[in-house]
Amino acid sequence: MRWLLSLLTHKLRSSRSKVLPSDQPLSTLLHLVKVGYLAMEIADKLSYKNKDINKLFFEIIISKPETLILHRKSVISAASHMLEWCEKGSDLPEKISLYQAENNVIRAMYDVHFDHKNDLLPERVNNRVSLKHKYQDIWLVYRDVLAAATGNKLMLIEAHEVERFKNGVVLSEGRIEERSDVSVVRNEARKCFEARHFSKTVVMSFLLVLSEAMTNVYKHAGHGKVMIVEQDEAIHFIVEDSGKGIPLEQLPKAALLSGYSTQNSMGQGFTLMLKIASCVYLHTSEKGSIFVLTFALSDRTKGDHEITDISLNEELEKQLDEII
Ligand SMILES: Nc1ncnc2c1ncn2[C@@H]1O[C@H](COP(=O)(O)OP(=O)(O)O)[C@@H](O)[C@H]1O
Numbered sequence: 001m002r003w004l005l006s007l008l009t010h011k012l013r014s015s016r017s018k019v020l021p022s023d024q025p026l027s028t029l030l031h032l033v034k035v036g037y038l039a040m041e042i043a044d045k046l047s048y049k050n051k052d053i054n055k056l057f058f059e060i061i062i063s064k065p066e067t068l069i070l071h072r073k074s075v076i077s078a079a080s081h082m083l084e085w086c087e088k089g090s091d092l093p094e095k096i097s098l099y100q101a102e103n104n105v106i107r108a109m110y111d112v113h114f115d116h117k118n119d120l121l122p123e124r125v126n127n128r129v130s131l132k133h134k135y136q137d138i139w140l141v142y143r144d145v146l147a148a149a150t151g152n153k154l155m156l157i158e159a160h161e162v163e164r165f166k167n168g169v170v171l172s173e174g175r176i177e178e179r180s181d182v183s184v185v186r187n188e189a190r191k192c193f194e195a196r197h198f199s200k201t202v203v204m205s206f207l208l209v210l211s212e213a214m215t216n217v218y219k220h221a222g223h224g225k226v227m228i229v230e231q232d233e234a235i236h237f238i239v240e241d242s243g244k245g246i247p248l249e250q251l252p253k254a255a256l257l258s259g260y261s262t263q264n265s266m267g268q269g270f271t272l273m274l275k276i277a278s279c280v281y282l283h284t285s286e287k288g289s290i291f292v293l294t295f296a297l298s299d300r301t302k303g304d305h306e307i308t309d310i311s312l313n314e315e316l317e318k319q320l321d322e323i324i
């Protein structure tokens, strides 16, 4: 507000004749003062006499704000336009270049913009666009950091990248609406793995991971669907939901911190998924989450060793009991 202080201390020092109107709401008054100040600055660039510059200010602050934009005095109208453009976040030099007025007024507008682009006429970046850019920048950094921290096991992906995992033989599909659906889908999946002669340990580790992803849907998102796809030498579990997603700021902890949970829960789901699956692809936004859990069939003996590695807590033991 340096411009306002300078206005009140210097510009009004000599003026004793008029009194500021007091019946206007503060926001209207502030608007009038801003237009008045800009008009004085433009008039100053046009070499108006001091007396006329002060008159201009008082004429503006006793006016109705809506009359200023098309005011017959070009200085007032120009000032009013400049403030409006600034408040809408427009590109001021571009607007001035397209503005219809005498050449000397246009030049004065450019000069006033130059003098006040850091106080009264700041460049306003469109908020929604800048937030979106900020989100994208953070997302890109998190994508690289999560991949690096997990040895490329956890990969954040865009929604459209999920499609490529769906091209293959669909082994099983199911919906998760309530808790009991988790075991229904799991039993279907078990039959399908056994029919393909996967070893018992491999089936057990597949089902454990599938369980964790489906339980997360049930616990954190409400409902969703599951698709199991065989593709070349891999099996993909695609677990989709339309919940609130994992907020970006919680993602590192949710994914990497064993025991972290936003519910009163064990916080072991991510740890298990990352330990057992060959790769976890994740797309999450405020529209929901998609987990793609991939098992490279060449890794199938690795599962035997890793699963015994996990220190089992009570919840996991219960789950394993259910599965076996
Ligand atoms: N499908 C999902 N939708 C929304 N948030 C999720 C989802 N899956 C996981 N999360 C978030 O990630 C956190 C960690 O998940 P997880 O390791 O499975 O632990 P837990 O399920 O025990 O809380 C959860 O507490 C939750 O905040």
Ligand SMILES: [Mg+2]
Pocket (backbone or CB within 6 Å): 212, 215, 216, 265, 267, 268, 269, 270
């Ligand atoms: Mg969980």
